[in-house]
Amino acid sequence: MAGLTHLLNFVQVWRGTTSDLNPDCMKRFLLFRRTLLLAVGLWVLGFAVQAQPSMKEGYINVPGGKVWYKVLGADKPGIPLLLLHGGPGSGSGSFEGFAALADERPVILYDQLGCGKSDRPDNPRLWTMERFVTELEQVVAALGYPKLHLLGHSWGATLATEYLLTQKPPGVVSVILSSPLLDTKLWVQDAERYIGQLPPTQQRAMRLYAATDEPSKQAYKEAVTLYNRQHLYRNGPMPPNPTFGTQVYETMWGPDEAQATGSLKSYSRAADLKKLTLPVLYLCGRYDEAAPATVAYFQKQTPNSQLVIFENASHKAYWEVPEEYFKTVRGFLRKQK
Template sequence: MKKDTEGYIPVTGGNVYYRMTGNGLGIPLLVLHGGPGGMSRESDPLRMLGDDRPVIYYDQLGCGNSDRPDDLSLWTVERYVEELEQVRQALGLEEVHILGHSWGTMLAAAYLLKQPSGVKSVIFSSSCLNARMWERDQRNYLKELPQETQEIIELSEQQNTTDSDAYQDAMIQFYERHVCRTLPWPQELLDNMKKTNHTIYGYMWGASEFTVTGTLQDFDVTNRLNEIKIPSLFTCGRFDEATPKTTEYYASLVSESELYVFENSSHMPGVEEPQAYADKIRDFVNRQY
């Protein structure tokens, strides 16, 4: 596999960092990271697919190694959709497979509903396609935590003290059940979480995973998923924030869809079951074009 290609692409509002792995002859796979406000992972197991096809990551504007402008007007689904198209154009991705993870599935769905040309398949990895359903599912998980932990989370959010040590400790209990069950967490994951752009996360999402108060609070594309007519794979972990039940519901709304659950994972099967995750995505895209 040849050395990665890295660079920057001018988009509306600034420049975004991208990295391309591999020189396989297949149609490239473009990865949309989670968040909002997250970043791509240097050790993402999908890089193993580079022998089959180029695998391309980019840090969305305001995230990771990309520019971080201080302009709230930039943090809209519409601008991120525009940015995705600008990345495709800059890299000459006339044909492409798209994989979105978490918030990246919201972005992928919004993009696909514009009926762009050349997208051969889509992978919705740990999807959130209805913000209120996501909030409901996390609230149900919250009820499974110790009563004391529930009270700390509720009180901290009511009193706007979510930067307290008690709240952070309570959230770790949730994260270790439903975000990443591989303990201790890999250092790269810890480092990346520290780099999260909390301004974007708070503005677009809200206080926490189970309190949606941002601009995405009414995001819901479930009534339009039937407009997606390309091969689609929906994946999640057995203990995922994106619950198997909700993920199965989303998949039922897309005509050419498949569903797969990683039995030993929560929200990050790429960390928790890296080989199985890479193998499943490889199998799916290799069966397309």
């Protein structure tokens, strides 16, 4: 009976339905109740932290509009990897395969202004190197990570290099320059060599980008398709890209991958690569329009760097040989602190 009486007293105290119990008993049980409630509260809070979403997305204000971003593996503990897409104007849609790396660290994609899911203002004056560097600065600031790895592909490697050289961001731990455009003169020289390997009819057709008659426009389109199948993406026809930023691309680069007529036509940072002192990984494909010999030249100018060439790939190695590509990137990132 005494045990039953104590149990009933416990219940009464817990429910707060009695006030005439022994004061010591009341004090002990109230302390027990507070302790238990605190423990339950901490458990719920811990569960909520553990259950934070693994993916988040949103928009960031930049000069000229808003840019869309997405973070994969947002709940992972590793230093985040920020991806800079090519083009200019290609968008980050082709980067979905980088989700393979989001099991260890956050992987951040964003569409630069003028393409993808970001605002696409009709204003050619916006498409300058300086504005894109400022845009990148504001994206990094809005994300708020104290440390980052950068990976830039093609024009994205150009943007990453400009950002590092001009802004010297202290939080960037390493950079991966994948199929980089770092000197337009060398890029075009390589393209001329590649064009010279096409059949004579296609060689002539590649020069018809300004033609207005339908036969010439069709011949030019077929020649560009052949060039791209050899040096841009070798696994078949390029997937459609309905949000491609044509105005950005043509303003800054030109009519196609091989011919530079825009504001980047005189671009070169080859002489400044010695100023990159952080760890640098260069990547390219054996048949890349960022030709292996040229990328090897860039790597030799860069103090703390290495180069990996993917033998069965061209410019889109992360699509063409994804297992090899992501294994290489993962290994490099794991070595950085």
